[in-house]
């Protein structure tokens with residue numbers, strides 16, 4: 386089996402909302418696909434269809450070689466799902482949660498208990514194992530949720546916005562966990578609103594908006610489409626803004642965004658660090674004092690601005 | 705921060721496990737339901753504190769003012785009614801469990817698992833059947849403490865308990881229907897007060913129907929809560945309404961009439977409930 390996930394023409398409507406407007410997917414076995422898109426783009430809907438939780442109105446899909454519509458049970462035997470809101474049982478302890486799920490994955494009780502202990506240790510939840518999860522922190526609950534998806538040793542793992550709502554520390558901790566998961570040949574489909582996260586974790590990225598795929602490829606390719614990194618310069622004197630804009634435009638060859646209030650000039654660049662070197666030289670020659678000069682990855686907003694001509698937030702509002 | 709190191713063998717995928725059958729899955733989910741009940745004593749109050757309060761209230765506060773058929777002891781009369789009332793309330797426990805599952809998204813978690821169709825519903829049904837045993841035992845002890853006795857032999861008493869459990873089983877399907885149609889735990893609670901209390905009060909639960917005004921008496925006479933209470937009284941050998949020539953068939957044959965209701969509720973509600981439940985979780 387070459388593709389762990391295949392989908393053709395998935396359409397899902399809720400009343401007058403088209404949550405998915407025809408999605409095609411191919412996820413090679415053992416790879417990680419990042420589904421990147423703003424709130425309401427249709428990420429959860431896609432995950433719910435692929436995990437047999439909801440039926441598409443049109444199109445069909447196979448997961449781990451089985452049709453989600455006709456062989457849902459076979460699909461469920463081979464997948465793990467961490468839903469968008471961690472759905473661990475608040476009244477049960479971490480251990481009880483995992484043992485129960487193990488038994489529902491058809492393990493013998495003894496095996497389920499052993500499996501739970503192993504996963505609790507691996508996810509650093511050993512100390513909290515026998516406390517009710519209602520007392521867990523957001524990060525612990527997420528980790529338990531992730532551990533729970535592994536109870537049945539899945540072939541394909543679906544993680545719906547696994548780090549949304551976590552602080553930076555919790556996020557990087559989870560990234561490490563997800564790294565390990567993907568390092569072992571499990572196929573992973575992960576949704577996120579952060580370009581940085583998709584780039585860090587995914588082999589391939591699919592950008593969706595309004596239920597449609599608007600771009601796909603690895604992070605480098607997507608960024609090339611947006612014009613690479615963003616260079617941003619903050620000048621000391623507002624009077625220098627015009628000159629600074631001219632300099633940045635001539636280096637990057639693109640039209641900069643000027644924010645007069647913040648005295649900043651921002652523009653996409655494909656030159657990488659070279660941009661900073663050139664800019665530093667020119668600003669020195671023109672004797673323009675600079676407060677801050679930086680190179681950073683485009684935000685999801687900027688990617689959307691480039692690819693759709695509207696920001697992710699506009700897209701939200703126009704729904 | 706401790707870096708997480710996950711041993712490879714912990715995550716590598718293996719083949720799926722062979723199915724262990726529907727009963728296994730149901731029992732796992734039933735066990736979870738029982739743990740929930742144990743850890744949420746407040747959710748058990750309709751099966752524990754509430755009936756005890758009713759026993760004490762009616763036995764000691766109102767009881768003196770109520771005439772019992774055949775000059776019997778009011779406390780002995782009361783217990784059959786209390787049994788019937790707590791059994792009818794079984795519906796709420798089920799409805800509340802389902803509503804909570806939906807609220808906590810447990811529904812989706814279960815639906816993405818390789819478990820037998822119907823295992824979740826079956827698990828809730830089993831857990832709530834166990835829950836119904838709790839007030840039956842508790843009320844029996846409470847009754848014994850205030851002077852209620854079994855007078856008609858153990859066989860009849862066993863049949864009495866069996867009838868109560870049968871009715872509880874029927875009420876479980878009413879609960880599934882309710883929990884599937886009503887969206888939230890709060891909504892379920894609202895309906896409890898709006899429907900179930902009147903139904904259990906317009907019956908011979910606390911007072912004999914003879915003392916009611918004609919219209920209400922007719923309603924009460926045909927109310928299965930009345931006949932369930934009267935059946936329990938009859939089988940436990942407690943004072944109950946002796947059917948007169950003008951009494952309706954239900955009063956003359958409370959046990960048969962109650963069994964008909966049990967069968968009818970299951971026949972009508974169970975299929976509706978299963979369908980409503982499936983629709984409510986499918987979204």
Ligand SMILES: Nc1ncnc2c1ncn2[C@@H]1O[C@H](COP(=O)(O)OP(=O)(O)O)[C@@H](O)[C@H]1O
Nearest residue numbers: 399402404422423424425426427428429430431
């Ligand atoms: N159960 C539902 N009923 C009605 N509309 C829904 C439902 N689920 C999703 N939607 C709508 O479908 C669109 C896509 O939602 P979703 O897949 O949850 O997006 P995402 O996960 O990317 O934030 C949104 O406009 C959302 O409002």
Ligand SMILES: [Mg+2]
Nearest residue numbers: 428429430469
């Ligand atoms: Mg979502």
